[in-house]
Amino acid sequence: MLGRAKKLRSHQTEAEQRLWLHLRAQKIVATLATQLVASYGRSFEARNLRRMMQFAEQFPDFGIVSPLATQLSWTHIVEVLPLKGFVAEPKEKRP
Secondary structure: OHHHHHHHHHOOOHHHHHHHHHHHHHHHHHHHHHHHHHHHOHHHOHHHHHHHHHHHHHOOOHHHHHHHHHHOOHHHHHHHOOOOOOOOOOHHHOO
16 A cells, blocks of 8 residues: 555655645644544644644744743744744844
8 A cells, every 4th residue: 555655656746745745744633633632622723733833843942942931821922933934043143
């Protein structure tokens, strides 16, 4: 089965492959969200998981995340997430 899927993807364009991966990732997040909501509640719905993933991408440095977590609520952090191209950097690295 896996060999067949790999063979089918080899004939796809790069855009088709990206779309396939995107749709697969959405399905994985939805499945994981269903399991987490059942165990831990609505805070782990798919929308919130996507926000958590976006947060992890924009704030890769634990040295930044730790103080943020103590000073800002999740609601505040969610407000910052839509800022396109924003990646947090430690103060020492900023000009």
